[in-house]
Amino acid sequence: MPPTVAEILREHAEHEAERTSPLMQGLLLGAAEDWDAGGISSVVLEPYADDPPGSALPLRFAAALHRLVLTGQAPELAAHYPTVGGTDAPDLAWAPARRVLEQETARVRELTGLPCQTNEVGRTVPLLVGLAEVVRRTGGPVRLLEIGASAGLGLLFDRFRFGEAWGPRDSPCRLPAPGFVTDIPDLRITERAGCDLAPLDPADAEARLRLSSSIWGDQVDRFRRLRGALEVAASLHVPVERAGAAEWLARQLAVHPEGQAAVTVVWHSIVRAYVDADEWQQVEELTARPDVWRLSYEPDPGANPRGVPLRLHRPGTDPAGDVLAYGTGHGPPLSAP
Numbered sequence: 124m125p126p127t128v129a130e131i132l133r134e135h136a137e138h139e140a141e142r143t144s145p146l147m148q149g150l151l152l153g154a155a156e157d158w159d160a161g162g163i164s165s166v167v168l169e170p171y172a173d174d175p176p177g178s179a180l181p182l183r184f185a186a187a188l189h190r191l192v193l194t195g196q197a198p199e200l201a202a203h204y205p206t207v208g209g210t211d212a213p214d215l216a217w218a219p220a221r222r223v224l225e226q227e228t229a230r231v232r233e234l235t236g237l238p239c240q241t242n243e244v245g246r247t248v249p250l251l252v253g254l255a256e257v258v259r260r261t262g263g264p265v266r267l268l269e270i271g272a273s274a275g276l277g278l279l280f281d282r283f284r285f286g287e288a289w290g291p292r293d294s295p296c297r298l299p300a301p302g303f304v305t306d307i308p309d310l311r312i313t314e315r316a317g318c319d320l321a322p323l324d325p326a327d328a329e330a331r332l333r334l335s336s337s338i339w340g341d342q343v344d345r346f347r348r349l350r351g352a353l354e355v356a357a358s359l360h361v362p363v364e365r366a367g368a369a370e371w372l373a374r375q376l377a378v379h380p381e382g383q384a385a386v387t388v389v390w391h392s393i394v395r396a397y398v399d400a401d402e403w404q405q406v407e408e409l410t411a412r413p414d415v416w417r418l419s420y421e422p423d424p425g426a427n428p429r430g431v432p433l434r435l436h437r438p439g440t441d442p443a444g445d446v447l448a449y450g451t452g453h454g455p456p457l458s459a460p
């Protein structure tokens with residue numbers, strides 16, 4: 124029997140949100156109970172009852188509510204959202220959320236239909252560790268290619284400030300330092316480009332709202348980082364082409380930019396689970412070339428208690444790679460392997 128909507132919401136509340144977001148936990152558990160009782164949640168979420176498990180229904184539902192908060196359409200609920208300065212207890216957000224569902228039933232239902240689209244710039248913290256290691260071994264400079272780049276914000280990493288360790292001091296995007304890595308060499312990027320099946324343009328107000336809504340309403344650090352990265356993106360445009368990873372990589376790697384002695388690095392974070400096995404096989408084959416380094420920030424199959432590994436795949440066939448660090452789904456904090 125496939126899980127019910129209530130079971131999907133509870134599963135997410137208990138396994139994803141429990142330690143990291145009292146707001147999400149309260150909303151999802153409240154909605155699950157309400158679904159079981161045949162309340163307004165069942166009217167809002169009923170069209171999605173048969174959605175496939177990978178379609179992130181709890182995240183889409185939470186993003187729909189957060190969007191109404193961010194656009195000023197749910198002031199009573201907003202009081203529980205630290206991302207808009209709310210100071211009421213985040214874990215008590217369900218009662219006002221239920222009233223929003225009652226008043227804005229069709230709107231929340233429609234917004235819950237939007238796909239979940241994130242671009243987590245915190246993942247540049249582990250990726251920076253990997254890129255620094257490539258430069259330490261090769262001397263750089265780097266031609267940086269990202270597959271599954273979303274809005275391309277990760278490709279702006281050298282405009283972000285990482286604690287007191289690295290990056291421009293006046294950057295509006297402030298991230299924690301990688302921690303255990305003390306020496307980060309100068310990284311010079313000669314070219315940066317990305318692809319995504321569904322790219323978002325950071326210059327587009329709707330795209331910015333989609334990205335902002337997808338962050339949980341009590342994760343203020345993540346929200347500020349995103350805002351900072353969007354500010355950086357306003358002054359530096361990085362092309363993200365609408366294309367599948369393998370097809371785009373094949374085209375990119377067939378070209379050798381003239382007059383540049385750059386090291387090609389392909390990086391990706393939290394993309395693999397979305398790409399079908401044949402296409403991923405092609406990605407691995409394409410990047411197993413003698414002139415390509417690959418940095419992978421992807422969860423291992425099954426739960427790894429150490430977290431998400433950052434793997435450095437040296438040029439040539441190196442499918443396992445070296446683990447350089449472990450992090451969380453959103454990047455920091457990192458730990459040494």
Ligand SMILES: C[S@@+](CC[C@H](N)C(=O)[O-])C[C@H]1O[C@@H](n2cnc3c(N)ncnc32)[C@H](O)[C@@H]1O
Binds near residue numbers: 271366399
């Ligand atoms: C969870 S998001 C991660 C985005 C970004 N890498 C980050 O860490 O913030 C996964 C991204 O992979 C993209 N994607 C899924 N399948 C893809 C494919 N076959 N080729 C390229 N991008 C793909 C999705 O559109 C989405 O933007």
